[in-house]
Amino acid sequence: MRIYILLTLLGTLAKESTSFGINWDFDEASDVDYESTVECASPLIAVDGLCKECSAGTYIGTSDCIDCPIGTYTDTVSQTSCTACGGGTSTMSIGSTASSDCIAVCTVPTATFSSGMYPLAGTNVATGTTITTFCQNEYYIDGQSTKTEACSTTPTSCSKVTTTIGQSGYFTAGSNVQLTCTVVTGDTPTLNDHSKCSWTKEGSSIANSGGASFSAHTTAANTYECVQTLSGVTSSSAGIYACSAVIASRTESAICIPTATLNVLTLTYDTAQVVDILGVSIQLTCTATMPTPLSAILTFEWERDGTLVTSGVVSDTYGTTRDSVLTLSPLASTDTAKYKCFATYSNIGVLESSEKQVVAVYIATPIPNRQAVAGTSITLTCITYGTAQTITWTTPQGSNGGSQTSSSTTDGVKTLTNELVLANVESATHDGAYTCVVVNAGKTVTSSGNLNVYVDGWRSTQSDIVGVVGSDIVLTLNADTYGPDATKFKSIAWYHDGNGIHSGVEYKITAIEYKITYSIWNGMIAKSTSPQFVSIKGSNGAEQLNICVMQTSM
The missing domain is CATH 2.60.40.10 (Immunoglobulins)
Known part of the structure; x- marks a missing residue:
């Protein structure tokens, strides 16, 4: 013990004397390793050649006093180990000196789909201390990319909510369209009804009535879907849709990729009946409309009473609005039919118009x-x-x-x-x-x-004739002005007392006049004072007409 004290004093004196200008010239070979030669009584420890005791908040190490780590403490000196906090408590820093330093703490967790935590995940903080979660890209909490909240063992998970409409967002009018709200989250969403999974169009709520179909299910780990079906979409259904979902009692909506656009491809065709007369030209026009120019190929077809029509069809090939025109010229009686137009979008669908009736008015x-x-x-x-x-x-x-x-x-x-x-x-x-x-x-x-x-027959316009022997007389038969055609009279014959007269007969077909020049002089009528008759009879069997011819002396 005396040697230890002496050497200690000498060492101290050597250090202090330097400051007074005293130079102690020790041969290096004669340097003394004080620490290796110092022996300290328990529970002291040799530190820098001195025996010292480890204070509260530390414990005795092999060569020095070591601070008690977080979660432990020592409340007395020269302890060989630290006492651990119990009951879910912990100290907040190293070197804690009392059990009262053990307080309720929260270990910063790692939030699902987060990119980082502050304080770092695994850090103990006092219960109630706020921590900040930083979400991955496109993931949010309460619509924000970060979330500051009191530390807990179950932190809020970052979530992603997206809306999709079918495969491409393009549909033909009349189609049934599914709006799918996809939720990716580490929390538990509640998507069992419309109040927990809802849609808006252009910011306005979509009514969930009218027999709309709804379903919700889990598709994969941390991935959930709820589906709304729109039945028979029209041009008014087109627009921007977004969905909201209730996740762990909070409502999340999509951010950054918040919406899906429903594009409705329409076909306009005036189905009012067309009534017109023969010989005119009429046109039937069918118009297909798309929201934006599509790479999809658009083709038109026309049908007449279910049969394909190819003649007279001219269709546009460019633009978002395209017409197909069927021309019926000149309108014929066979054009009376029902006409229908079809617009086919490759890979999307076919639009079919209602029927339009065309009626030709004719006798x-x-x-x-x-x-x-x-x-x-x-x-x-x-x-x-x-x-x-x-x-x-x-x-x-x-x-x-x-x-x-x-x-x-x-x-x-x-x-x-x-x-x-x-x-x-x-x-x-x-x-x-x-x-x-x-x-x-x-x-x-x-x-x-x-x-x-x-008149069915003919008549003479002459009365009985009195002629002088040796003179000529003319017997004339006139057919009615509006009688039958001339062919009926071509076989008219003249008779004299039953004997046919052939000479002197003339026909004037265009005038419908038939006459015979009859010569009394030729002795055909005997000299007599009694009347003689000339009969006229047609080959059609008409009753004969007799004309009395009287002979007188000269």
């Missing part, structure tokens, strides 16, 4: 020229096709409505038959033009024919 059979025997009855018939025809007749006697005898409608096309009955016709009253006038949907079509009334 089935033109009104012919007619001839009638005086005193008989005749019926003029007008058969028409259309949709809502009215029929009148224009006659020499004035306007006449005729009589509707039949009416039928097939596939929207009306067939109407109207008859005009003329009784006891006479040339003076009934000869002339008869016109059937058909009016339908403001369109007028007509057909005309002439009626000629004649």
